[in-house]
Amino acid sequence: MVQELAEIDEIVDKYEGDESGLIQVLLEVQRENRWLPKDTLKRVSQRLGVPLTQIYHVATFYKAFSLMPRGRHLVSVCLGTACQVRGAPRLLDKVTETLKIKPGETSTDLQFSLDTVNCLGCCALGPVMVVDGEYYSKPTAKEIDQIITAKAIEP
Ligand code: FES
Numbered sequence: 001m002v003q004e005l006a007e008i009d010e011i012v013d014k015y016e017g018d019e020s021g022l023i024q025v026l027l028e029v030q031r032e033n034r035w036l037p038k039d040t041l042k043r044v045s046q047r048l049g050v051p052l053t054q055i056y057h058v059a060t061f062y063k064a065f066s067l068m069p070r071g072r073h074l075v076s077v078c079l080g081t082a083c084q085v086r087g088a089p090r091l092l093d094k095v096t097e098t099l100k101i102k103p104g105e106t107s108t109d110l111q112f113s114l115d116t117v118n119c120l121g122c123c124a125l126g127p128v129m130v131v132d133g134e135y136y137s138k139p140t141a142k143e144i145d146q147i148i149t150a151k152a153i154e155p
Pocket of ligand 1: 078079080081082083084118119120121122123124126128
């Protein structure tokens, strides 16, 4: 199992087995792994006494959760209207070319996941790319290469 049972139990115990803490439990469990494997969800279900179907419902409803392996670094490109007008499609092409993955995919070495988002609330900076929570306004092809390379070699 990717995540040790004891680790999952420890997180559930913090919420004293209270099923109303389900979302917090899932967020914490995912923080360790970057995604929610089936065995992990089964354990959370057992320990919280919440049916597995209900847990899947929550895990698929919120975009914050992933039921697929996620990369160590998350890259998002904004495809909201303002960013589209300002060249987001070209930015996305360059990012997909650099990462060699499409939106929704994770690299085979589990280093990067790529997503698109609809608006980050900073339209004047568009087109915008976010890497691990850091915003980049109008990055050039060279800057994208530098950012990705720096992330790839990060310890
Ligand atoms: S449309 Fe991209 S930040 Fe608003």
